[in-house]
Amino acid sequence: MGFFIEVLIGGLLAGVLYSLVALGFVLIFKASGVFNFAQGAMVLTAALALVRSLELFGQWKWPFWLALVSAFLFAAAIMAVVAWGAERLVLRKLVNQEGIILFMATIGMTFFIEGLAQTLFGADVYPLNLGLPKDPLFILESLFDGGILVNELDIWAAVIAGMLVAGLAVFFQRTRIGRALRAVADDHAAAQSVGIPLNQIWFIVWLVAGLVALVAGAVWGSKLGVQFSLSLLALKALPVLILGGFTSVPGAIIGGLIIGAGEKISEVFAGPLLKDLGAWLATNGATGLGTVLGDVGATLTGIEIWFAYVVALLFLLVRPQGLFGERIIERV
Numbered sequence: 001m002g003f004f005i006e007v008l009i010g011g012l013l014a015g016v017l018y019s020l021v022a023l024g025f026v027l028i029f030k031a032s033g034v035f036n037f038a039q040g041a042m043v044l045t046a047a048l049a050l051v052r053s054l055e056l057f058g059q060w061k062w063p064f065w066l067a068l069v070s071a072f073l074f075a076a077a078i079m080a081v082v083a084w085g086a087e088r089l090v091l092r093k094l095v096n097q098e099g100i101i102l103f104m105a106t107i108g109m110t111f112f113i114e115g116l117a118q119t120l121f122g123a124d125v126y127p128l129n130l131g132l133p134k135d136p137l138f139i140l141e142s143l144f145d146g147g148i149l150v151n152e153l154d155i156w157a158a159v160i161a162g163m164l165v166a167g168l169a170v171f172f173q174r175t176r177i178g179r180a181l182r183a184v185a186d187d188h189a190a191a192q193s194v195g196i197p198l199n200q201i202w203f204i205v206w207l208v209a210g211l212v213a214l215v216a217g218a219v220w221g222s223k224l225g226v227q228f229s230l231s232l233l234a235l236k237a238l239p240v241l242i243l244g245g246f247t248s249v250p251g252a253i254i255g256g257l258i259i260g261a262g263e264k265i266s267e268v269f270a271g272p273l274l275k276d277l278g279a280w281l282a283t284n285g286a287t288g289l290g291t292v293l294g295d296v297g298a299t300l301t302g303i304e305i306w307f308a309y310v311v312a313l314l315f316l317l318v319r320p321q322g323l324f325g326e327r328i329i330e331r332v
Helices: 003-032 038-059 062-096 098-121 152-174 176-188 190-191 200-223 228-244 247-283 287-299 303-318
Strands: 134-137 148-151
Touching: 003 134, 003 148, 003 152, 003 176, 003 190, 003 228, 003 247, 038 062, 038 098, 038 200, 038 228, 062 098, 062 200, 098 228, 134 152, 148 152, 152 176, 152 200, 152 247, 176 190, 176 200, 190 200, 200 228, 228 247, 228 303, 247 287, 247 303
Parallel strands: none
Antiparallel strands: 134 148
């Protein structure tokens, strides 16, 4: 039982990291109706800007905390420039266009941002130290023999994600800008007709998504190192969005937890379970089926890679709007 709980907690904490990336997608889609395929590139750019600026300020013999704060401010400024460029050079030209046109524009932005970031900051693998503890931590030792092993960095990531979700929920529900963002998402033309400045709103939402990308890039970079593969996190966030709903901030967290826990548990337990089931069937007369299941269980590897996409496919068939997404009904 203790081992199962350990795997479950590890999966939940990994799911929190997926949710950090998914939050950027939700923000832009919720506020502008644009599916931003460039969010993974924004995570990479933010992480590269952070690690290289931290190296620079560290060379100046600044105190670590001052160098870290300065690096975050510099990276935030870089993301503000990215947000300004996205609004001024791309989105402003495509006001009131079809969603597929905006989506294709973000694909082009993905390759441009990735190439520019690596040209400016380099394409090597950089270690990132944020001063967060990374040591293994044993909890619940009084309940389970040897305790439950968790990573302190994952716990900090969960705390950061919780604070982000709370802040974003207040931002969207309680502030004037947040309500304007939701109005723009519902109908661009109607929002403009009542005096909402569409260009400013899009800049704000891309800036907020860029800051979320900075937090996600910092956590993932601290865990895995800052490298090109961070841009591929966008693909891992897609199943999270499908499960939680493209317009739900809490849904991004819940979807991440489901995906993280599900893929870890299936990776550890699915193969042995199928082998045991096959052995039981073979001993009870169903030799053929038992042999097949046993062979599948013995060779079943890499579930963690494709589990999320299979679950997302099933959700698309049953509940395409996700657990917390809004059902969209268009009357013509």
